Ligand SMILES: [Zn+2]
């Protein structure tokens with residue numbers, strides 16, 4: 001299964017420029033059979049949405065809901081994820097293996113400490129990765145409260161220092177991932193994973209990421225031997 005691990009929609013992420021349905025169709029055309037929607041779950045995003053915490057989460061999930069609906073038509077499995085900031089810095093974290101109930105339970109995820117988010121993920125059965133930890137303006141956060149690290153980020157509008165991220169993951173024995181960080185057409189299909197088997201629900205994703213045996217897509221090419 002060729003799966004995109006870092007993807008934004010224009011419906012939910014203010015910095016995303018491509019509507020979910022169009023992007024999903026493009027990913028299907030590019031040969032992907034899975035994608036994880038990781039829109040920004042940040043304070044400024046959630047506070048811009050009206051209503052109760054529950055309603056804000058529903059509005060946040062609009063990009064995911066549209067992507068999932070289009071995925072069913074296009075034959076591509078769309079899974080829920082999130083990219084959230086946390087207390088104590090500007091760094092971004094990717095959550096894999098969450099479903100709606102997780103966000104309903106933690107509608108202020110962005111105000112929690114890294115340890116609290118890590119424990120919430122662990123209790124739920126989800127995984128916490130730091131996204132692009134060496135991007136300019138970011139620093140690697142506490143590896144004791146991380147499951148993994150995004151060691152390839154395909155966004156070309158930032159200096160991501162991906163090699164430093166890979167060394168950090170190795171040094172601390174953390175899981176690794178790759179994602180396009182899709183915001184614009186130029187990001188399409190730059191990153192992702194080639195999993196040895198298919199995942200059909202968010203709940204199955206953590207086990208697939210923990211079992212290894214996959215290759216990372218980097219600059220649109222599958223790179224073997226990274227794991
Ligand atoms: Zn963004």
Ligand SMILES: [Zn+2]
Nearest residue numbers: 006008083181
């Ligand atoms: Zn992102």
